[in-house]
Amino acid sequence: xxxxxxxxxxxxxxxxxxxxxxxxxxxxxxxxxxxxxxxxxxxxxxxxxxxxxxxxxxxxxxxxxxxxxxxxxxxxxxxxxxxxxxxxxxxxxxxxxxxxxxxxxxxxxxxxxxxxxxxxxxxxxxxxxxxxxxxxxxxxxxxxxxxxxxxxxxxxxxxxxxxxxxxxxxxxxxxxxxxxxxxxxxxxxxxxxxxxxxxxxxxxxxxxxxxxxxxxxxxxxxxxxxxxxxxxxxxxxxxxxxxxxxxxxxxxxxxxxxxxxxxxxxxxxxxxxxxxxxxxxxxxxxxxxxxxxxxxxxxxxxxxxxxxxxxxxxxxxxxxxxxxxxxxxxxxxxxxxxxxxxxxxxxxxxxxxxxxxxxxxxxxxxxxxxxxxxxxxxxxxxxxxxxxxxxxxxxxxxxxxxxxxxxxxxxxxxxxxxxxxxxxxxxxxxxxxxxxxx
Numbered sequence: 001x002x003x004x005x006x007x008x009x010x011x012x013x014x015x016x017x018x019x020x021x022x023x024x025x026x027x028x029x030x031x032x033x034x035x036x037x038x039x040x041x042x043x044x045x046x047x048x049x050x051x052x053x054x055x056x057x058x059x060x061x062x063x064x065x066x067x068x069x070x071x072x073x074x075x076x077x078x079x080x081x082x083x084x085x086x087x088x089x090x091x092x093x094x095x096x097x098x099x100x101x102x103x104x105x106x107x108x109x110x111x112x113x114x115x116x117x118x119x120x121x122x123x124x125x126x127x128x129x130x131x132x133x134x135x136x137x138x139x140x141x142x143x144x145x146x147x148x149x150x151x152x153x154x155x156x157x158x159x160x161x162x163x164x165x166x167x168x169x170x171x172x173x174x175x176x177x178x179x180x181x182x183x184x185x186x187x188x189x190x191x192x193x194x195x196x197x198x199x200x201x202x203x204x205x206x207x208x209x210x211x212x213x214x215x216x217x218x219x220x221x222x223x224x225x226x227x228x229x230x231x232x233x234x235x236x237x238x239x240x241x242x243x244x245x246x247x248x249x250x251x252x253x254x255x256x257x258x259x260x261x262x263x264x265x266x267x268x269x270x271x272x273x274x275x276x277x278x279x280x281x282x283x284x285x286x287x288x289x290x291x292x293x294x295x296x297x298x299x300x301x302x303x304x305x306x307x308x309x310x311x312x313x314x315x316x317x318x319x320x321x322x323x324x325x326x327x328x329x330x331x332x333x334x335x336x337x338x339x340x341x342x343x344x345x346x347x348x349x350x351x352x353x354x355x356x357x358x359x360x361x362x363x364x365x366x367x368x369x370x371x372x373x374x375x376x377x378x379x380x381x382x383x384x385x386x387x388x389x390x391x392x393x394x395x396x397x398x399x400x401x402x403x404x405x406x407x408x409x410x411x412x413x414x415x416x417x418x419x420x421x422x423x424x425x426x427x428x429x430x431x432x433x434x435x436x437x438x
Contacts, residue, residue: 027097031104034089042082049077072123076116083112107146114142130186137179180232184225192218207276211292212269257312261295264311268292274314274321279389281320282309322389328361329389331396333382335403336374338413343370343378346412353402354384359395361385377415 053074073080086109093102118138122131144150157172196214268274269292278289280299287301297314299307322329333354337346347368354366366384373379382403386395407414 027102028104031089031093031102034105035086035108038082038085038089041085042078042080045081046078049074072120073116076119079112079115079119083109083116086112110146111139111143114146115139118142130182133182177230180229181226184229185222188218188221188225192221209269209272211276212266215266215269215294257310258295261311264315265292265294268297268311268314273324274319278324279322281322282307282313282317285309327388328364329386329392331384331386331392331399333396333400333403334371334379335382335400336377336379336415337407338377338415341378341412343380345410346378346380349406349410349412350380350382350403353406354382354399356402357384357395357399359386359391361387376417 086105090102090105090109093105115135118135122135122138141150144153154172157170157175160171162169192214195217199210199213199217202210274280274289274292274297276289276292280286280289282299285299285301285307287299287305287307289297290300290306291298296308296310299309301307333350335350337343347370350368351366354360354368355362360366361384364385366382368380368382371379371381382399384399386392404414406412
């Protein structure tokens with residue numbers, strides 16, 4: 001460690017002397033002025049190009065690769081103009097004086113050209129954060145290579161290490177592992193999205209099986225990507241066995257609900273008790289399942305709201321699935337009439353009214369029965385079938401309104417509470433209020 005620190009200090013001192021010698025030269029200020037002038041002209045040129053070029057219709061008739069290249073170059077016009085001007089300045093000074101007196105211009109030109117290439121390569125990515133991270137990292141590595149300090153930096157990052165069991169952790173190893181993991185996860189996401197599109201296009205699979213296959217493929221590809229990335233940087237996976245006990249305890253204590261919801265989601269997809277498109281009632285919430293995720297399902301209520309129900313609740317609690325095996329739904333309407341009505345006529349009217357609704361199934365005739373002779377009147381129960389539970393409340397309301405109209409035509413009264421007050425022994429006592437003056 002002492003030798004590493006000594007080498008690092010020597011590297012810093014050597015770099016400081018080189019920079020000091022370069023700054024003390026008058027040619028440095030000339031090159032710096034040319035670079036500033038090129039930067040100012042480049043930004044002005046970009047503003048002029050953007051004001052005159054329509055990015056949406058640019059090169060619309062050209063082939064896709066050329067169109068993509070032109071759009072990237074226009075969006076990076078300032079860098080392109082800056083690089084071109086610096087290269088011209090470098091060529092002029094190279095032939096007019098000693099090559100060493102235009103070294104700063106050469107470095108600036110290489111850095112600008114490297115940024116253009118990186119910008120063109122990363123333009124195929126869609127995630128803005130990933131584009132920014134990859135661009136900055138790649139340009140930083142290119143800058144170290146251009147300055148001739150890449151090997152020294154690599155050795156320096158690899159000189160500091162922490163040994164845990166059989167695993168030697170260094171900053172260089174962490175950076176390599178992070179870069180490879182990002183690349184592997186990006187490729188995994190592309191592959192899993194392609195597999196998902198193919199599986200969803202298959203009509204032979206039920207929605208629950210499709211979701212289950214997609215989740216299995218995603219998890220499998222993720223595990224393979226992690227193993228390949230760690231193995232590529234030289235990490236022996238057997239050395240990580242030391243941490244397996246701690247990870248298991250952490251999952252068992254801190255991630256109980258997450259693991260329970262994950263396992264419950266796999267169970268729900270395997271037993272097909274619920275699937276996307278089912279109409280379910282969970283507690284006081286009713287709606288259609290719009291999506292099944294690793295941790296929860298999304299139930300669309302139909303009024304713009306979506307209930308996110310944890311998978312564990314669907315396994316441990318009572319769930320009403322209106323479309324589990326059959327979408328046919330029995331609609332029940334309870335009503336009452338006065339005692340002066342003919343109960344047989346009431347049942348006939350109710351059955352005919354329900355049968356007249358367009359959503360009532362013709363193969364299953366409605367049924368109306370007398371259920372109770374209550375204190376306020378007779379109570380009836382009307383039942384009929386509809387082909388789908390969607391809009392069941394609307395159907396029930398339509399039938400009740402039609403039943404009300406039928407009762408009005410036949411003079412059948414609907415009972416309501418009536419209270420009679422009988423007074424014995426004279427008139428009611430009268431309370432007198434005496435106002436006390438203030």
